[in-house]
Amino acid sequence: MIENVLELDQVSTVFRSGWGRGRRELTAMDDITLSVPAGETLGLVGESGSGKTTTGSVALGLRRPTSGTVRFLGRPFDRRRGTAGQIQAVFQNPNWSLNPRLTVGASIAEPLSAAEGGSLSSHEDAVLTMLDEVGLHRSVAERHPHELSGGQRQRVAVARALITRPRFIVFDEAVSALDVSVQAQVLNLIKDLQAQNGFAALFISHDLGAVRYVSHRIAVMRLGEIVELAETERFYDAPEHDYSRRLLEGM
Amino acid sequence: MTGTVAPIPRATAAQAARRGLRRAATTLDPLATVAACVLLAMFAATILARLVGLGGSPTEIVGTRLAAPSLAFPLGTDSLGRSLVPRLLEGIGTTLLLSVIAVAITAVLASTAGIVAGYRGGRVNGTIMRVGDMLYAFPSIILAILVAAVVGPGQVAALASIVLVTVPLMTRLVAVSSRAVADRDFVAAAVISGVSTPRILVRHILRNVAGTIAVQGTYALSIAILVEGGLSFLGYGVQLPGSSLGLLIKEGTTYMVKAPWLIVAPGVVLVIAILCINVIGDSLRDRLEPRETRSLV
Amino acid sequence: MSAPNASAAQIVVENAVVDYVTPSRTVRALDGATLRIPAGQRVGVVGESGSGKSTLGLLLGRLLPSLATATGAVDVAGSPVLELTPAAIARLRRSELAFIAQDAVGSLNPTLRIGRQLSLAMRPAKPAPGELVAMLERVRIRDPERVLRLFPHEISGGMAQRIAIAMAMHRAPRILVADEPTAALDTQVRDEVTRLVFELAREAGSTVLWLSHDLIAVAKWCDRIVVMYGGRVVEDGVAAEVIARPRHPYTAALAASLPARLAPGERLPAITGSPLVLTGPAAGCAFAPRCPFAAEQCSTVRPEPVIRESRGILCHRIDEIPALVAAGATSGETS
Numbered sequence: 001m002i003e004n005v006l007e008l009d010q011v012s013t014v015f016r017s018g019w020g021r022g023r024r025e026l027t028a029m030d031d032i033t034l035s036v037p038a039g040e041t042l043g044l045v046g047e048s049g050s051g052k053t054t055t056g057s058v059a060l061g062l063r064r065p066t067s068g069t070v071r072f073l074g075r076p077f078d079r080r081r082g083t084a085g086q087i088q089a090v091f092q093n094p095n096w097s098l099n100p101r102l103t104v105g106a107s108i109a110e111p112l113s114a115a116e117g118g119s120l121s122s123h124e125d126a127v128l129t130m131l132d133e134v135g136l137h138r139s140v141a142e143r144h145p146h147e148l149s150g151g152q153r154q155r156v157a158v159a160r161a162l163i164t165r166p167r168f169i170v171f172d173e174a175v176s177a178l179d180v181s182v183q184a185q186v187l188n189l190i191k192d193l194q195a196q197n198g199f200a201a202l203f204i205s206h207d208l209g210a211v212r213y214v215s216h217r218i219a220v221m222r223l224g225e226i227v228e229l230a231e232t233e234r235f236y237d238a239p240e241h242d243y244s245r246r247l248l249e250g251m
Numbered sequence: 252m253t254g255t256v257a258p259i260p261r262a263t264a265a266q267a268a269r270r271g272l273r274r275a276a277t278t279l280d281p282l283a284t285v286a287a288c289v290l291l292a293m294f295a296a297t298i299l300a301r302l303v304g305l306g307g308s309p310t311e312i313v314g315t316r317l318a319a320p321s322l323a324f325p326l327g328t329d330s331l332g333r334s335l336v337p338r339l340l341e342g343i344g345t346t347l348l349l350s351v352i353a354v355a356i357t358a359v360l361a362s363t364a365g366i367v368a369g370y371r372g373g374r375v376n377g378t379i380m381r382v383g384d385m386l387y388a389f390p391s392i393i394l395a396i397l398v399a400a401v402v403g404p405g406q407v408a409a410l411a412s413i414v415l416v417t418v419p420l421m422t423r424l425v426a427v428s429s430r431a432v433a434d435r436d437f438v439a440a441a442v443i444s445g446v447s448t449p450r451i452l453v454r455h456i457l458r459n460v461a462g463t464i465a466v467q468g469t470y471a472l473s474i475a476i477l478v479e480g481g482l483s484f485l486g487y488g489v490q491l492p493g494s495s496l497g498l499l500i501k502e503g504t505t506y507m508v509k510a511p512w513l514i515v516a517p518g519v520v521l522v523i524a525i526l527c528i529n530v531i532g533d534s535l536r537d538r539l540e541p542r543e544t545r546s547l548v
Numbered sequence: 549m550s551a552p553n554a555s556a557a558q559i560v561v562e563n564a565v566v567d568y569v570t571p572s573r574t575v576r577a578l579d580g581a582t583l584r585i586p587a588g589q590r591v592g593v594v595g596e597s598g599s600g601k602s603t604l605g606l607l608l609g610r611l612l613p614s615l616a617t618a619t620g621a622v623d624v625a626g627s628p629v630l631e632l633t634p635a636a637i638a639r640l641r642r643s644e645l646a647f648i649a650q651d652a653v654g655s656l657n658p659t660l661r662i663g664r665q666l667s668l669a670m671r672p673a674k675p676a677p678g679e680l681v682a683m684l685e686r687v688r689i690r691d692p693e694r695v696l697r698l699f700p701h702e703i704s705g706g707m708a709q710r711i712a713i714a715m716a717m718h719r720a721p722r723i724l725v726a727d728e729p730t731a732a733l734d735t736q737v738r739d740e741v742t743r744l745v746f747e748l749a750r751e752a753g754s755t756v757l758w759l760s761h762d763l764i765a766v767a768k769w770c771d772r773i774v775v776m777y778g779g780r781v782v783e784d785g786v787a788a789e790v791i792a793r794p795r796h797p798y799t800a801a802l803a804a805s806l807p808a809r810l811a812p813g814e815r816l817p818a819i820t821g822s823p824l825v826l827t828g829p830a831a832g833c834a835f836a837p838r839c840p841f842a843a844e845q846c847s848t849v850r851p852e853p854v855i856r857e858s859r860g861i862l863c864h865r866i867d868e869i870p871a872l873v874a875a876g877a878t879s880g881e882t883s
Contacts, residue, residue, distance in 0.1 A: 047734035084445030091436035101458040111444035179596035184805035184818035209808030
């Protein structure tokens with residue numbers, strides 16, 4: 001039986017703002033149920049405002065849902081206790097993904113030093129191994145982010161996410177800001193590393209082409225709800241929901 | 252993986268140019284270099300005056316009262332017949348030392364409050380900002396007088412006033428910079444990895460707003476010198492027999508007609524010091540806080 | 549089509565070189581770009597960051613930042629753009645050209661309501677009653693009366709882009725330059741906005757220069773595609789044909805690296821390396837360091853455009869490549 005790494009069970013997230021009469025509510029996640037087994041990537045597509053980014057933050061434990069349960073490895077989710085290093089993320093903007101004041105090596109080492117202790121410089125071997133894995137030269141460890149290209153920085157962000165050998169990674173528009181020719185390199189990297197390490201992944205993107213390439217299953221979100229969740233091939237061959245069809249037409 | 256290891260990233264033109272920019276950044280621009288030298292000279296002179304009595308004794312009565320500048324007394328003598336040169340050197344020393352200590356205190360308080368406010372956001376940010384706004388709403392010299400009224404005139408009053416006057420603005424600016432840094436993805440990545448909050452504040456936020464703190468600290472220094480001057484001028488700051496730029500100017504005004512050199516010398520020093528500090532501040536700002544530049548191609 | 553009759557061309561860019569000069573360095577954005585566009589054509593200019601496509605767009609209106617130096621010949625609607633007086637270039641911009649930028653919200657003045665911006669954009673003419681509403685209706689904005697009273701921060705990116713389009717198309721410009729106008733928009737909105745631009749341009753008879761990195765949209769909407777790399781045009785031909793059968797190695801690699809066109813289970817052939825930044829003229833072909841077919845001359849001799857199958861192609865080895873491919877030469881990724 002395949003183990004579910006992450007499960008969202010009837011999760012809803014409501015944003016409230018304003019006071020009295022001006023009080024407004026926005027349902028960013030409306031009764032979302034989904035699961036991601038080990039070694040599998042779930043693609044999450046939808047337009048901005050569909051709730052996919054909120055779903056990502058809830059899955060990462062950055063945001064507490066209004067109702068529902070989030071389970072990680074079968075246990076209710078409690079960030080900071082027991083999950084350190086087991087959940088990681090790669091974000092969109094390669095310019096903002098790394099601290100400009102730290103060397104690349106220190107950035108990559110940070111999650112490991114948080115999970116296992118030790119200074120940033122005490123995990124050199126692990127850092128060099130990671131650089132090998134993401135296809136960067138070892139000398140990159142000494143460099144600062146501004147000396148790297150966008151694609152290289154995104155590889156570093158992948159290395160940082162993988163150094164603790166996490167069970168679950170969220171890729172939030174992780175290739176959207178890259179040039180087309182570099183995007184393909186990073187997408188291949190993600191696929192290869194998943195095959196090697198067997199992590200579960202949530203791949204959030206508005207780019208249906210990229211999502212199709214890396215995902216095993218695809219969930220389409222709209223206005224906070226999942227309108228369709230299907231195996232990738234089935235989804236692209238015969239989308240069931242009207243909205244999915246419209247999205248695919250725009251591809 | 253493809254099994255290939257990417258070669259050492261070629262030193263692309265962009266990187267070479269960025270390195271060039273950084274090299275340029277480590278050397279001060281000419282004007283700021285001059286300003287820094289002038290300030291250093293001031294510091295050196297006052298230290299020498301303390302240590303080896305450069306310029307003579309600030310308390311000894313050496314000549315006639317209100318003597319005009321001469322070879323023996325390059326800046327003349329004051330109303331008691333003391334040479335102005337050693338008094339001025341002592342005054343510069345007091346003013347600079349007081350200001351530097353006050354700004355150091357400001358920097359610590361404002362950085363802590365600003366970084367926490369910027370990182371936490373929400374209610375913490377709101378509270379810190381409102382308190383800052385209240386302080387900021389007071390005219391600085393009135394605030395300083397209030398402080399002097401509470402703690403009594405003297406160096407402590409000057410110190411506390413400078414801190415109260417400079418903290419709000421610096422806190423606000425540090426908070427704004429911290430907010431911008433806190434929104435960046437590497438901070439979220441650190442939070443997800445379980446890095447502790449104090450570590451995040453120091454490693455990720457403080458390191459990236461250090462430039463702002465340095466620049467604002469420099470500007471705060473010139474404000475500090477002004478506040479000290481104003482307070483001592485009004486009689487709430489440094490007290491006789493001590494000496495400070497503000498105090499010397501106050502004394503000078505009494506004999507403005509008979510002995511104008513008494514007000515000109517400390518006045519000019521005050522202006523030069525503030526000018527130099529602001530030039531350095533501008534240069535630091537251009538270097539450490541460049542506006543978000545977008546790629547041109 | 550490449551190399552159309554020079555006299556028929558409305559836009560002529562001849563060997564344009566643009567350098568951005570800062571005290572610390574010089575970046576070459578255009579490295580001898582040459583392009584002729586006849587009136588009414590819809591041209592997709594495709595390239596990645598650093599390809600020079602944005603610079604090319606700005607060059608047509610002489611809108612480059614002050615630190616840029618431009619040489620070469622640029623002729624727009626019969627006017628030599630680089631030689632015009634400030635008054636003449638302003639007249640040209642006003643009468644012939646319209647620009648749509650990527651960041652539509654940023655291109656609007658945040659302190660003015662939409663209605664006020666629109667009427668300012670129409671100066672010196674005064675908008676007739678109902679004209680502003682009609683303008684918004686043309687770009688299919690629902691409830692235009694309400695939108696006219698809003699501030700830029702109160703509208704969505706898609707709406708802002710429609711308003712920018714309304715302002716750009718209001719004078720029925722002869723030439724429309726759109727620089728990645730949909731890159732910041734959602735997939736669905738993107739399609740609607742693209743359709744809108746091309747429909748309005750057709751009604752007005754405008755020539756369209758559509759700067760984009762989205763090959764698929766270009767194939768769908770443009771007559772002709774111009775592929776740029778390293779500040780030069782590397783392939784130039786009928787859009788649908790070029791994308792279906794790219795000839796230049798860069799175009800081919802770009803088309804192959806689109807995940808959307810991949811059959812399930814296939815692996816993406818990625819191009820190694822990343823786009824380059826030029827500091828001066830390229831010694832040879834700018835793509836040579838990343839090109840699987842590069843030979844010695846490619847990095848030492850600057851290629852000149854050749855015509856193959858009525859396309860302009862900038863490649864030394866264009867005639868040898870089919871044989872190399874047939875012989876099972878390397879694909880981009882395994883090097």
